[in-house]
Amino acid sequence: MSEKSERAIRILIADASRITTMGIRQVLEKEQDFEIVGIAGDGEEAVAKTNELEPDVLVIEVDLPRLSGIKATQRVRRELPAVGVIILTAQDQEQILFEAIRAGAAAYLHKDCEPTELVDAIRKVRSGQFIINEKIFSRPAVASKVLAEFRELSVYGPGSTHVFAPLSPREVQILDNIAQGMTNKEVAYALAISEQTVKNHMSSILRKLSVNDRTQAVVYAIRQGWIKGPEIGN
DSSP: OTTOOTTSEEEEEEOSOHHHHHHHHHHHTTSTTEEEEEEESSHHHHHHHHHHHOOSEEEEESSOSSSOHHHHHHHHHHHOTTSEEEEEESSOOHHHHHHHHHHTOSEEEETTSOHHHHHHHHHHHHTTOOTHHHHHHTOHHHHHHHHHHHHTOGGGOTTOSOOSOSSOHHHHHHHHHHHTTOOHHHHHHHHTSOHHHHHHHHHHHHHHHTOSSHHHHHHHHHHHTSSOOOOOOO
């Protein structure tokens, strides 16, 4: 444990099966840059421990008691947007994939996947990648549902050329307000959230887009068609 550096990827595992948890743990502990910071046996515990420990990545099973993995993911992504979530499922169904996308999961894997696939997914998710998008394009039915849903979200605007944005609707909303020249304080007031929440979302946005500041994030989002540019006075 003393060999772990501050750059180690901190991971929380949430699964109702102790045997499954032990198997995942054995696989991940072999990696020198991974650190298991906690284990949760149900959804409520997963959310509580994520808030307490603030891991880099949460690996969570869909079928959890007390609170499903999907609902737990929604809460984690809302309360700690910087945490990347990998959803594991024993039933590879399109509806589960769609719900995982809506919840803000960064990756979606079958529980029978190769250990190397899970290890690779954790590293990619930690770096800010949303590899769940790869699943979308291989499932036409899911892609059409996601497209239909995002078309109804005004924050993306009509005719968006990149509906599979890695940003959550709230993050796009915040970035859109910032593009209009608002400060963090003004954005917080407009959206009825705390200024600290705005700052947390901005940190997540910069990490996801691999940019260094607000201006770069706004320019990137405008180019992708996720938000509109600054409004010019009449």
